[in-house]
Amino acid sequence: MSRKSHGSRRTFIAAAGGIAGALGAGAGAGGGIAFAGAKSHAALDMHTAQDTVAEPFFGSHQNGIAAPSPMQSHTYFAALDITATDRKALIAMLQTWTAASARLTAGRLAMAPATPDQPFDSLDALDLGPSRLTLTFGFGPDLFTLAGKDRFGLAARRPAALVDLPAFPGEQLEARHTGGAVSVQACADDPQVAFHAVRELVRLAGGNATVRWTQAGFSTANRTQGTARNLMGFKDGTMNPPVGDAAVMNQHIWVGSEGPRWMQGGSYAVFRRIRIALEHWDQMKLGFQERTIGRHKLSGAPLGGTHEFDALDLKAQDKDGNPIIPATAHARLGAPSENAGAQMLRRAYNYTDGASFVAERWPPWKQAMEYDAGLMFIAYQHDPRRGFIPMFEKMSRIDALNQFTTHVGSAVFACPGGVRHGQYIGQGLFEAV
């Protein structure tokens, strides 16, 4: 369980004092800088006025994978290219990020103001508190080797499980939503807090990392408390493993002794940007939708079942001998029993990114302006070769859901074990710890 702490009033007054002290000397031009004095203490203290629940940054696992629960309502995910020219600069960046992450998740400014001339924080999340912010980091294939070049002396340390995903039937990947050397996922109960955190981390990278693509998403899990519905109107995540069951988590989600030491307690994230033809889906009859998913829409129960968490009866037949849960139903294809027991921890968000002209890839092959909306699929597993890859190999061929979904973005990241106090993000990849 994650240890919750409440934003410390003392912390912020101390921070305000630091700002006043540091900036007071430089004030004057253009009417002065308003940080100095008692007024600024009170104003900075507003930082604690709202939603002061803070999630811990340090721990045995990275937060934002199996915790917190319920999942935060918003995410801002960034895939970065690394432009650092040497290992030393890369490590320095990770050290800076570690300090900033500890501050940001506590609801503090990204860095302590040092001089009046140094930007220290955009302040756009100043009044919003920690908002359960978590920051989760991953390393993509490009960090280990880029265009055949071992830039940071890491090529030999690339885990076998960090595979390049194969091409799947029907996917239409776009470079602007694909790949990346490093991932930073901010989750928070406010979209401004999530974006702010990524923005500060990229700024603090000081030119050693640049944005490759980003994706914002939302979920209603924190409002409904139960399993949230995705944009198709179905509950999404019912089959997630019980995160409180250490045995299950260690078997399926967390990397264990089979992986390199720096990955132990970590997990592999597979990201897929799945555009959904919602206009098409919304024209379908309820019964058709339910047979496509293999579940009842309202309750989330498997077809033939009564309650959301009822086991799928994959052998049940109707009076004509047809399977109650069709052979092409999404829920059947994703069931552990159909996947050699494999389980993934899904932590998916919905996305809406305006509208664009698109050609649907299934009948009636409509071409039109449609919502660029769908599912920001993120699934964690201890080995994608046993989790996502074989499962989606099969789904991509016969899942009835493919009539409405197109994978347009893809990435895979090795998310190291948790950061311990005194260490920096991914330290074990670079040195023995």
Add this chain to the structure above:
Amino acid sequence: MSRKSHGSRRTFIAAAGGIAGALGAGAGAGGGIAFAGAKSHAALDMHTAQDTVAEPFFGSHQNGIAAPSPMQSHTYFAALDITATDRKALIAMLQTWTAASARLTAGRLAMAPATPDQPFDSLDALDLGPSRLTLTFGFGPDLFTLAGKDRFGLAARRPAALVDLPAFPGEQLEARHTGGAVSVQACADDPQVAFHAVRELVRLAGGNATVRWTQAGFSTANRTQGTARNLMGFKDGTMNPPVGDAAVMNQHIWVGSEGPRWMQGGSYAVFRRIRIALEHWDQMKLGFQERTIGRHKLSGAPLGGTHEFDALDLKAQDKDGNPIIPATAHARLGAPSENAGAQMLRRAYNYTDGASFVAERWPPWKQAMEYDAGLMFIAYQHDPRRGFIPMFEKMSRIDALNQFTTHVGSAVFACPGGVRHGQYIGQGLFEAV
């Protein structure tokens, strides 16, 4: 003030009964439809379990302009093209929208289920309650005349104030964020509720309207209660007129007897998608940022002032005779005293739409992958010829903020007066009411 009502438990049980009755007969295929029976009553009743505050749809003004306060935390704005071929179909669509809007804002399904074969609601917002949803409609220039053609016999009724905006220096408008015949703005305290409402209305248009562009946005106003900060970290909206002061609102925001009768009690919405070079802005010193805006970042007070709502002293000078609030400061250029007394009601949201390659238009003319993020500017006024147009004519030339902002989308809509019970949206445009 808006009259709040709480989602009625009775309403939803009645709705559930209707679904059960209508769908019960059609259940069976593929394992049956789970709506029938006591279980579905309980499930649909979840609809009332969260955030049950409902905003009224009917009234003397359209809701979503001056109310509710604080502004909802999310918006989904859609500009539509009208593909209806005659006036009758257009009116029928507005009548359907009226009924659906009344239902959706009450937290109900988009329509009452009639037969099991008719899609009635995507159900993705089922568990979320009304979430203070408001739906605000507007008519754009294309509705009155499109390519010189008066499709609906409305050309002669186009209000003089519904002008085509002139070209402004520095704007870089993109067709995919510009124009539209009809606007639908959904605001709610949940992004899924806002998107759901627009999606249902477009579906119910039944081919008479298609999406031209959409824009999602967020604001922290409902969390901070006071003036929210935008992504630049400054409080945004301090100068808004007092919405409770009918005299001010009638003078500046609501259309009065100078306009056509169907616009009385309505207002003109100017939409601008303003991309902000946040990476550039975040490198600037605090003092520079404050002189650019003309306000202190932390308090929101005008330069030279102490409190957020202090009046701007535009004549104040420093010891060297320079204006405390610079001649090019954004706050000076927007002040009513500099604009013949004009005031607008700003109801702006922030947006983050991933990242894209861009060339900044000011030094250092950086070209890079940058956040496609910024401000979804929406301002209401009784006449854009006295509000936005002259104000932005000046700003677009000399505002110091232009170094960081680029207008990439634009639209203007005539938002009619409020819908009365028994009437339909914009009825006065089509017939005497």
